[in-house]
Structures are given as C-alpha cells and as structure tokens.
Amino acid sequence: MSTEFKVCNCNRTMPLDAQAGVQIGSALGGGALPIHSELCRREVTSYMKALDGVDDVVVACTQERSLFAEIAQQKNSVAPLRFVNIRETGGWGREAKNSIPKMAALLAAAALPEPEPVPTVAYQSSGHALIIGPAERALAWAQRLGTQLDISVLLTKGAAGEMLQERSFPVFSGERIAVSGWLGAFAVQWQQANPIDLEACTRCNACVDVCPENAIDLTYQIDLSKCKSHRDCVKACGTIGAIDFARSMTQRSGDFDLIFDLSDAPILTLHQPPQGYFAPGSNVQQQMDDALRLTQMVGEFSKPKFFLYKEKLCAHGRNGKVGCTSCIDVCSAEAVSHHGDQIKVNPNLCVGCGACTTVCPSGALAYAYPRVSDTGSRIKTILSTYAKAGGTQAALLLHNQERGAELVNQLGRLARAEGRLKGFPAHVMPLELHHIASTGIDLWLTAIAYGATHISILVTSQDAPQYVAALHAQMEVAQTILSGLGYTGVHLSLIQAQTAAQLDTGLSTIQPAQVPQQRALFNIAADKRSALELAIDHLRTHAPQPVDEIALPAGAPYGMVMVNKDSCTLCMSCVGACPESALTDNANMPQLRFIEKNCVQCGLCEKTCPENAISLVPRLLLTDAAKQAVVLNEAQPFHCISCQKPFGTAQMIENMVSKLSLHGAFAGNIDRLKMCPDCRVVDMMANKQEAVITDLKRH
Template identity: 70%
Template structure:
C-alpha cells in the first residue's frame, strides 16, 4: 500500500523548497510526497484530496493534529491517518538546512504499521474516596468533593478552626495509617487512638459542656494532654457509647477506590505511588489539580500490561536461595515481590517504567510497550532511511512521551526565534513511555545499525534508582565498545530540565565510531539472543579484535571458577542454575559450563555446599563461549557389591570420613560404599539373617 506524505514548510519557516521536497520524497520507500506551505489554512483542500482513497496518510505536523483529525472525521475518511513532528525536531533551528535526512527518517518511522495490541490491565472505580489528613485541610475538601464522589474522611488531627457539623460523610479518626492497593482496590488500616469514635458520635455537644478541662472542642476529639480522667464525658455520652477510654479493639480498616492524602508527608513514600493515590500535601495548587483528577477517575479504566515474564529463566532464586535481585531493587512502585523461588509482578501496581527489564540479566522480564521487536524495527527503519537520504553520523535521542517530549518541543520553538541552536541535524528523537525501559541490547543494536551515539534524556522526574541502573548498564555497553576499539563515547545519559541545558549538551556531543558495515539482523524478543547478534557484529567489524573483555562488577556476563580440590561433584550447582550454564554429564562424573549462558546471578556460588565456586565478570566473544567446558571431573566410584558406578572417589571418601564415627553407620560403613539398590538389598539380607537368628533362639 502506498503512503501519502503531507509535508508542510509551516508558512515557509522550514527549508522545504521544491528541490528539498524532491530529495525528501526520493528517500521514502513506497510513498508519495505532497509538499505544502500552508497546509492547515490555505491548502487544506489539498489535504482533503489526499484523504479520498484508502492509502495511509502521514502528516508532518503535530501542531494542528486536532484540526486535521476533525476534518478527516467530518469527511468520514477510511484512510489511516498518522502524525509526526518534523518542525521542532529538525525544521526549526540553526542546522535546519542539513536536517533533511532526519525528516525522512521520522516520516518513514511514522509510516510503519501499528504494533500488535498488548494485553491490558483493568481497573474498576466506583468513586469512593478517602480523604486523609488534618481536619483543617480535609473537611473543606470533603464538602467540595461530596457532590461528585462518595467521600469518607480519616482525620489525623483536629484544629480549633475546624468544626464537624452534619454527619454527611463517614468520618473516622486515627493514626498509624497503612495504605495498600491501587485504583479501585485500596485497603486502608488505622488505629482508633482517641477515646471518641467519630462514627458513633452524634455531635450533641454533651461531652463539651461537661468537660472541666475544656479538653474537647468541636472536632470531637479529646486532647489527652489536657484530660485528667474525670470521665464526666463518658457519663454525659451515656448509652450512645461513643466515648471509651478502655477500648480494646482499636484496629480499623476500610476499602476505597481512591485516596486523597492531605497529610504533611505522604503516607505512601514510593517514587511511583499506585494509580488512584494522590498526595498534594499542603500545596493549594496541587490540591486543586489532584482533586480535579480524582473526579475523572470514576468508571472502568485500562492500561497496557507493560511486561512479559518468563519464570523458567528467571535467576532470582532456587530452593529459597536468592541470586539475582536486580528487578526488585530497581522497582520504584513496589510492584515486584519475592514469590517463593521466583518473583511476582503486580500488573496493577506496575507503572511501565521498564527499569526491571533493563536490569534483568536473563531476559526473564521483557518490555511490551513497545515490544523489543517493534522498537527494533522502528530504529532500524529510521537509521536506514537516514543513511539513504545521505545523512552521516546519526544519533538517537531516547526521551519520554511526556516531560521529554515537552522539553524537546520547547527547545524547537526557542530555536525558531534564534534564542537557541535547536536540535542538531544528526539527532533523531525517539519517544518512549519511559527512558528506563530500553537497555543494553537495544543500545548496542542501534550502534550495529549505524548509529554513532545513543542519547538517553533524563528530565529530572525519574527515580534515583533508575538513573543509577542506567548509568551501570551504560558502563557495561561502553566497556564493550571501547575494548573492541570503537573510538568515542557512544552511550550518553543527558540530564537536562531546561531547553538551554538540553541545547548545550546536544551540541557538545561528538560522533563516536560505528561499525563499518550496518547490521542486517533484527532485534529479537529474547534479550540474550539480541546481544549475541550484536556481539558477533561488533566483533566482526571491530577496529581491535578482542575475544575476551574484562567487565565491571555486576555485569551479566562472566565465567565461574571451581576449586577442584574442594568440589565433590555433588551437582547442587547444576540444579540451581536457571540458565543451563552449568551441566552435568550423564555418562561420567563431570561438571561442565557454557559461558554464553551465564548471567552471573550467583546462585551456583551460594548453593555450593563446599564453597568451591567463584564468579568473575568478563565477556568471552570467541566460539568457546558457546561450547561446554569441563570445570571438574573425576573417575567414578564403583559399588563394592555390584560394580556399578554411582559417585566419585572424593565424594565417597568424604562421606565415609564424616559418617564413620556416627552411631547409625558405625556398624554398616560398607553400605556407604554401595549404590542405592545394593544398600537396600544389603539391609533386607541383614534383616532376614537377624530374624532367622531370633527364631533359632
């Protein structure tokens, strides 16, 4: 199917003359370019003509996306419609005249088919909201929101100026508040610390009138510092029973769809709190903004399931021994927990940052929004189109779809006025749900596809552990590239919160060396498979051929060493290895190792009863990494009864040495030297002989 590209010079503010338009069209495969100058105004008719057929239409403008979409809907067109920004990202700026290859790459990527839909996670919110915090903040908001939501309040403190009047909303008081759950399914627990239970209190004021210390006000909570325990209030409350100084059952709980936390410090302190939880604190502007968002969260909602988990290759733990814990440590939403011998990811709590997939050494966790294969196709298409259009030294700028995109657009608009230089012509932006979702397999593949640099934009809203994880993964990637002789800094974490900061950092970068030939492989769904393709390509075209690379601590590549004098070939390590890196030999006592499978999770090291295993991070790029290497072997020990091999000499000697003085074995030490079948036979024969002797007696 032909793609119709509508490209506008935005009233001739971008260098898209007829010659440039022709060059741009020549770089786009299976597409027809329609240049314009005032597409959203005087030339809107030309846009309507393009919508006549069934061909896909790609509009090189996001400024007027709403207008173009509305016009298409009014026309009831069936042509698929897509939009891409080539103005702020390249057409405006000091290097706009050199940005034609980038524009072609962005248009080509926009024309790619939509990825297959991913599974979704569902939420159901009925609009029940719990307001938590001091009375002076909670009560005014309770009145404002009660007409739109089902409001309950949990007061953590009173205030002389706050008065509880009508019992129009369920009202509680308490401390030691715990909140668990997510949108539509929050569970809240607290301790009823004050003698007055606000749910039972009728606000009759009898307690206020009789209290000799004036320890009760219109918050209907007793100031225990002022109270001297006359208990006059208890008598005045009478049969209502709202006041109880001896209350034993103080634990309270409730279930709510939404939480509006107005406490000075948020109760949930996660960097990524669950959806449906809002904690604006004392800031009036944030309170108003969050309250508006609350009112929109009534009904049924869905979001993508951002991850795919393959339990079989997870290196988290085996037999309750924990190995890799990277995903749990990096998650800022507490969505990943230990679940026996594996992890459990709560899709309702997952916010889609993807950092867990980036740090996962085995690929047991992979990102699904987009899938690695879809993102790989996009990157490969952009770099191939860029090269076809004559571009050199391309760089990819990975940024978030919210703060990152806003920062790039602000930079482009300032560049249009000459205030800043704007996006360099060689830098192509790629929007992601979150920048932490892309890791070493994609970065190195981009370099293999011809990218000189891969830039990751941090705008300051990322969790600290995300940035630490990215920096560590960047160190792994850069170590490999530098060791193979590729000159320059290829992977860069940019930290910018203003257009000026971003502008300065982008123009300070220099192109790094890429392989002399662009790779043809496609990024695979399996992380280790993609890395294998990337390593092979990088080694083939490396300026410095090097088959063994020393890696920093924590790298997911390496070897293990076995102390053969201590190893008994018990094969506990083989059973613990989740990646089939350690193997036994069914024909003889032998421990073998396939280095390319090893993720350095440490389970073998922690499981070994003899402490005979140590790990060493390195990257072996030769064919030997994929072949089983013998780490330890021994001649088999033969059963003294039937002659069948069943263990090793060292193992049997150790066992005999340790158990020979044990009372249970002292008289039957030879059984330790028999195979399992012969032990049973020997026991039965001994039992029979004993029975015959007893009968003779």
C-alpha cells in the same frame, strides 16, 4: 498500503522548500513531497482530500493535532491518521538548514504500523474516594468534591478553626494508616486513636460544652495534651457512647476506589505510586491539579499489560535458594515480588516503565508493548532513512512521553522565540518512549550496529533513582564491550535535565563515536540473548580491534564459572540449581561441564554449592568456545566394594566416610557407605536376617 505525507513549513518558519521535498521524498522511496505553508488554514483542503482514501496519512504537525483530528472525525474518515513533530525537533533550531535528513527519518518512523495489541489490565472505579489528612485540608476538599464523588474522610488531626457540619459524608479519625492496592481496589487500615469515635458521634456539642479545659474542638477530637481526665465529656455523651478513653478495639479498615492523601508526608512513599493514589500534601496548586484528575477517574479503565514473563528462563531461584533479584530491586512501583523460586509481577501495580526487562539478564521478563522488535524497527527505520537522505554521524536521544516530550517541545520553541538556545542538533534524532528505562544493552548495541554514533537518554525528575542507577550500570557494560572491540569515543550517555536550557547544554555535548563501517541489516530478535548475540557478532566482525575475550564489570549478564577442584566433590548441586543449562553433568562419568554462552551470572550455583567451591568471573567470550561444553572438574568413579558398579566419586565417598565414621549410626557399618544403593539394601537385609536366626537359636 501506501502512506500519504502532509508536510508544512509552518508559515515558512522552517527551511522546507521544493528542493527539500525532493530530498525527503527520495529518502522515503517515492517522488517529491509537496511542501505546504498553511496546511492548517488556507491549504486545509489538501489535507481533507488525503482523508478521502484508505491509505495512512502522516501529518508533520503536532501543533494543530486537535484541529486535524476533528476534521477527520467530521468527515468520518477511515484513513489511519498519525502525527509527527518536525518543527521543535529540528525545523526551529540553529541547525535547521541541515536537518532535512532528520525530518525524513522522523516521517519514515511515523509511517510505521502501530504495535500489535496485547492483553489489557482492567480497572473499575465507582468514585468512592477517601480523603486523608488534617481537618483544615481534608474537610475543605470534601465539601468541594462531594458533589462529584462518593467521599469519605479520614482525619489525622483536628483543627480549632474547622467544624464538622451535617453528616453528608462519613468521617473517621485515626493514625498509623496503611494503604495498599490500586485504582478501584484500595484497602486502608488505621487505628482509632482519639477517644471520640466520629462514626458514632452525633455532633450534639454536649461534650464541647462541659469540657473544663476546652480540649475538644468542633471537629470533635480531644486534644489529649490539654485533657485532665475529668471524664465530664463521657457523662455528657451518655448512652450515645461515642467517647471511650479505654477503647480496646482500635483497628479499623475500609475499601475505596481512590485515595486523596493530603498528609504532610505521603503515606505511600513509592516513586511510582499506584494509579488512583494522589498525594499533593500541602501544595495548593498540586491539590487543585490532582483533584481535577481525581474527578476524571470514575468508570472503567484499561491499560496494556506491558510485560511478558517466561518462567523457564527466570534465574530468580532454585530449590529455595535466591539468585537474581534485579527486577525486584529496580521496580519503583513494587510490582515485582518474590514468589517461591520464581518472581511475580502484579499487572495492576505495573506502570510499564520496563526497567525490570532492561536489567533481566536472561530475557525471562520482556517488554510487551511496544515489543522490542517494534522499537528496534523504529530505530532501524530512523537510521537507514537518515542515511538515505544524506545524513551523517547519526545520534539518538531517547526520552519519556511526558516530561521528556515537554522539554523537547520547550527547547524547540525557545530556540525559535529567543534565539539564545541552540535547539536540536541536526544529527540528533529524538525517539519518544513510554519510559526511558524500557531499553537496555540489546537495543543500544543493535542501534550502534545500525550506525548510531551516539545514544543519549534524557533523565528528568520523573525518573526514579533506581532507574538511573540501572541505566548507568547497563551503559557501563555496553561501553566496555564497545571499547574492548576497539571502537573509539563515548557511545552512551545520560542527559539529566529539568529545564530546556539544561537539555540544550546536554545536547551540545554529544559527540559522535566510532561505529562499524558496514551497517547491520538484520532485524532485532525478540529474545534478548539472541538480539545481543546478533549485535555483538556484527560489532566484532567489523571491529577495529578484534579480540577473543573482554573483561566485564560486576553484574554483567555474561561470564564464566570457576571451580576449585580441591574443594569440589562433584555432588552436582550446581547443575540442579542452574536455570539456564549452563552447568551440566555427564551421564557416563563424574564430570561437571559448562557452556559459557548460556550463563547469565545469576549466582545460583555459587550460593547452592555446599563446598563453596564456585566463583563467578564476568567476561564476554567472543570465540566459538563460548558455545561448546568445557569440563570444569572430573574424577574417576568410585566402584561399589560389593558389586563393583561405579557410583559417586572417590573424593565424595572419602569425605562421607570421614564425616560419618564417628557417628553412632554408621560406626559399626562404615563399609556400607562404600556400597551402591542396591548393595546397601541387600547388606542391610542380610544382616537383619542373620540377627533373626541368631535370636531364634538363643530361644
């Protein structure tokens, strides 16, 4: 199936003419592309004609996306429709005249097929919302939202200026509030701290009337700092029983679909709170924005299941020992947790940031939507098309869909409107991701093998600190590999920007670094370790300074295991703990072997070793020796003193005899420790039989 491209120079504000159409069309593998000037107005019939077929239609305009989509809907078009922004990302910058290769690259990427669908995670919300906070905020919003949602209120404190009116929604009060769950399945617990239980209170005002200290307000909460314990209010309440100063059952709970947290400090402090939880605090504008979003979260919802988990590759734990915790440490939504020797990912809490897949050394966690192969295909298409169109020194800017895309658009518009900002450099191509944390060294090194001279990642206030730290650490590993191979320059960087001006400044600092003279042609592998192997092999083959070994920083996913032979008893505990088969034994003799290619430096062997004989050395071995088993320690087998069958090692038996010879249970049978298991049983039975015969002779 072919693709029809509709390209517009937006009323001649971009340097797109007939010659540019020839250049772009050639790079896309076809004839000259017609360049429109008013595709959304006078020339809209050309677009409508493209919708008559079944071929994909790519419209190089996001400004009028809604209009074009509406026209397609009115025509009942079946042609797949995609949009790409070439205006703010290149056509409106100072270097717009040199941005034709970039425009061709972005058009080619937009024409790629959509990622294959994956399983989804379902949510169901009936609109039962809990508003938490002080009375002056919570009650006001309860009145506003009560006509659209099923509202309950949990007051954290009363207020003299507020009044509970007719019982149109449940009102509770409490402190020590705990919230867990997600959209449609929140569980809330709190303690009933105030003597007046609002669930039982009839709001008759009898308690207010009799209180001599005026300690009870019209939200029917007692200010205990004013109360002198006269208990007149208890008597006035009578058989209603809403007031109890000696209440013993204080724990309360409830289930809700949505949470509107108006507390000064959010109850949930996660950087990525679960869907359905909103915490605007005292910010009025944010309250209004979140309230609108709240009303839209009623019904059935779904999202992709963003991750794949392969338990067999996981290096989290073995035999009760914990090794790698990278995914747990980096998750800002607390969706990843310890689960025995494995990890567990809660798909309902997962927000799809992909940070866990980025830091996973083994590839046990993989990004599923889009897959690594999908993102790799986009990168390869962008870089190859850019080169075909005559572009040089290609660079990539990876950014998020939300705030990142917003800054990209702002920069392009301000560069056009004000002129004081430069806008996007001609050689820097933006690549929008669901989240910037979803890419790591496998994709970065592959992109550099494809010819990217620099990869920059746009970090905004939306990105959790642990994501930024993880990206820094990954970049350090990748840059160490590239520099170790002799590639000069800085290949990777973070641009931290909160404004378009800061992004403009950051883009101006991007300088091309050295890359292989020959571009890689392979497609990225789905498996992380295989993808890295392909990329590193290409980078080494064309390296300015080929080397056999590169020292890596701590935490790198490659390295060797060092064994202290004086301490190692060849008990093989490390072999049983290794999740990647990097450490193996030899069935024919006491021997500990190591395959460096398989090692992910999880540390399980180091933590499992009872003799503390193992240490890790992060490095990248680039020769074939990395794939071959090497002997770390070996010994001659110890032979059973009874049958001469080999078992264990001399050092192991010597250590065991030394430690147990003074133990009462073994002192009289120390030679039994020098026997194989079969001979021990025979010796024990013989001794027992002899003891029985002796006992019979005595009697």
